[in-house]
Amino acid sequence: MPRIEETALPGVGRRFDFDAEYGKRVGVITHRDGKREVFVASREDPDACGQAIVLTSEEAKAVADMLGGSTVTRQVTTLTKEVKGLALDWITLEDGSPFQGRPLGATMLRTHTGASIVAIVRQEKAIPAPGPEETLLQGDVLVVVGTPSGVLRAGNFLNGKPAL
Amino acid sequence: MEGVTISLGQLFLQIGTVILALALMGRFAGRIGLTPIPLYLIAGILMGQVMHLEGDAASFVSVGAEIGAILLLFMLGLEYTSRELEDNLRANRRIGLLDLALNFTPGVLAGLLLGFAPLACVLLGGVTYLTSSGIVSKVLADLGRFGNRETPVVLAVCVLEDVAMAFYLPVMAALLIGGTAWQMGGNLLVALGAFGLSFFMALRYGEVLSRLMNALSAEVLLLSTFGLVLAVAGLADIINVSAAIGAFLVGIALSGEVAERVRVLVEPLRDLFAAVFFVFFGLEMDVASLPDVLVPALLLTLVTSVTKFIVGWHGAAQAGVQTRGRIRAGVTLIPRGEFSILIAGLGAALTPVLGPLTAAYVLMTAILGPVLARFDGPLSRWVDRRPPA
Numbered sequence: 001m002p003r004i005e006e007t008a009l010p011g012v013g014r015r016f017d018f019d020a021e022y023g024k025r026v027g028v029i030t031h032r033d034g035k036r037e038v039f040v041a042s043r044e045d046p047d048a049c050g051q052a053i054v055l056t057s058e059e060a061k062a063v064a065d066m067l068g069g070s071t072v073t074r075q076v077t078t079l080t081k082e083v084k085g086l087a088l089d090w091i092t093l094e095d096g097s098p099f100q101g102r103p104l105g106a107t108m109l110r111t112h113t114g115a116s117i118v119a120i121v122r123q124e125k126a127i128p129a130p131g132p133e134e135t136l137l138q139g140d141v142l143v144v145v146g147t148p149s150g151v152l153r154a155g156n157f158l159n160g161k162p163a164l
Numbered sequence: 165m166e167g168v169t170i171s172l173g174q175l176f177l178q179i180g181t182v183i184l185a186l187a188l189m190g191r192f193a194g195r196i197g198l199t200p201i202p203l204y205l206i207a208g209i210l211m212g213q214v215m216h217l218e219g220d221a222a223s224f225v226s227v228g229a230e231i232g233a234i235l236l237l238f239m240l241g242l243e244y245t246s247r248e249l250e251d252n253l254r255a256n257r258r259i260g261l262l263d264l265a266l267n268f269t270p271g272v273l274a275g276l277l278l279g280f281a282p283l284a285c286v287l288l289g290g291v292t293y294l295t296s297s298g299i300v301s302k303v304l305a306d307l308g309r310f311g312n313r314e315t316p317v318v319l320a321v322c323v324l325e326d327v328a329m330a331f332y333l334p335v336m337a338a339l340l341i342g343g344t345a346w347q348m349g350g351n352l353l354v355a356l357g358a359f360g361l362s363f364f365m366a367l368r369y370g371e372v373l374s375r376l377m378n379a380l381s382a383e384v385l386l387l388s389t390f391g392l393v394l395a396v397a398g399l400a401d402i403i404n405v406s407a408a409i410g411a412f413l414v415g416i417a418l419s420g421e422v423a424e425r426v427r428v429l430v431e432p433l434r435d436l437f438a439a440v441f442f443v444f445f446g447l448e449m450d451v452a453s454l455p456d457v458l459v460p461a462l463l464l465t466l467v468t469s470v471t472k473f474i475v476g477w478h479g480a481a482q483a484g485v486q487t488r489g490r491i492r493a494g495v496t497l498i499p500r501g502e503f504s505i506l507i508a509g510l511g512a513a514l515t516p517v518l519g520p521l522t523a524a525y526v527l528m529t530a531i532l533g534p535v536l537a538r539f540d541g542p543l544s545r546w547v548d549r550r551p552p553a
Contacts (some may be wrong), residue, residue, distance in 0.1 A: 008251065008316070009315065009319055010320065011243045011244055011301065011319060011322075012310055015310070015315075033427075033428075037311065045489070046486070047312055047489035048488070048489060049311040
């Protein structure tokens, strides 16, 4: 994962950019009206945009789909922004977790913390809405939804740490 | 003006002609890649020569101009969230102070040299200080420079200037009412108190207001926003805090989704009335004195272009940007525009020559800045060729 830098552009929106491996700075500007601008720095002047394309929010979604993956994340993050009292977190099942190799149902996470596992991300592949029989593996990233404190408790619980 | 009654037909014909002339100017501006603001000014000046608005048409245009000023400030307030303002004040204080010192002073000094009254000197300081954020964002958008490294600095300077103006306008409005030193002091205290209080309220309770205002129907939202802006502006004017600042604070207070929707709804209104505002300024101007102010305006343009350039250069250098980007930041900040004219309008009664001087100055900087901004490549080669100092 490249290190993404986020910069506020007052009155315009936000800029996210990173130094891409092929040698130029690449970034996305999210305009406040929903437009997205994708740009790549120019070779002789790394401070400037060499090329930029402006996408409508619909087009941006389509491009994200083509690139794969990230649409789910974005839709879920907008959800947390809009609904107060609802939190979402990505919890990695670390080595030494008591639930490693056990079915999801055995965690009884909802009973203990009130939070639910809505998806598992395993080696870049997503398992949405996993059933209770789904076996958890070390390194799994569990997408947990609940109240902010419930999600916090779930993080500790799943990795066998004492509750706060 | 009173006593002249004209038929509705004539009224519509006059106003329609004015607006059509503006549309023509706007189209021309678009073709040569400029913002229409300086051209509206020229249109107003020309119209003042060939046609004479009377009676109802004249009062419509002058009220329209006032509404234009209010909406300009309202949209400016809407442009920034209170969060952005706070972050910027904290992070970019030093460059903001440099900007203030370098660009306010030349105006004041020029005023003194021209023998202006002290208050008019301070007004001229405001005129030379404020970069036109409207022109800047148009230049950045047209040239596709939002992703450039120097752009955050450029925008930050604009934001800080706008904040400074929110403080400056009510102070000047209070001082311009005049009277004895005591009365002026009293006006000033009231103005600052009311400004401070409402600024605090806008930051603190903006969210509540935004939620209350967020009606589902676009029509209701438009009416309630426009009504609220006018009412607050009116109240502010009655207690001598400058109507425009009342509108600015309403803009700051609105945030989130409602701000987004209001922006789309009010923008056409703002464009219409702001155009009227610039035309009115041109119409009212004492054109006879325009030739006399050309040389001072030119000198002022040269000096303050250099001072703005230094601000941009310095800011970009601090952000780790190379020569070419520093040049871009410097020249992008040169144009002055809508708010310089707004400030000059305050002093129309005090020093009539301030109007023509500002008009000429705004025209020169508004053309020079965007043109230089386009040619950053040749400029940087020219700078790089010279031996390092």
